[in-house]
Amino acid sequence: MSKYGVSITELKEEKYLVDALREMGYRPEVHPEAVPMNSYYAEQEAKQANIIIRRHELRGACGDVGFARRPDGRLTLIADELDAYHGYGAKWLGRVQQVYKEKQTLAMARARGYILKKREVIQTKEGQQVRLQFAVRR
């Protein structure tokens, strides 16, 4: 082995985030300019996001869930605090990041000529892992 690294997935590319959400069964709205999200409490300050999944698509959710574009280019999760307890918190975001990273990696590899040799899904105590193995074109 020559190099080993661990990184934290940053959601930056809208295309792969939208594709990931679609694969998870949602129909996300995409807005170049952030638009208001619906929340459970009418008196709450309206949150805005660029990519929005409406409440009716989110089982058990109190409000919409979205992703807002930050000045540094990242897309960050926007959700009611209550919804973090209703299944749309860190765990849900981790699954979104997983699907996003796989899509981004496969697209990059195709574009740069890496060859996909194997795709495995591994069950671990911490959940499912996706393992992709590539070779370099000679």
Added chain:
Amino acid sequence: MQDKTITITIDEQGHSTLDLEGFAGRSCDRVFEDFRGGDRVKLERKKPAYYAGQQIQQEKSQR
């Protein structure tokens, strides 16, 4: 010569682990950057093979 392989393991906690085999020196860094894809690096370790490649390059340039 050892085959060059790249293994990326993506978990459900938002982390990905990248393991490069058979690479050395600058080509190793280039491939690492391709697969990192703009993500924040939490840990990065170079293996002995990485330096072995650099040593060969240095020896060539000294000749």
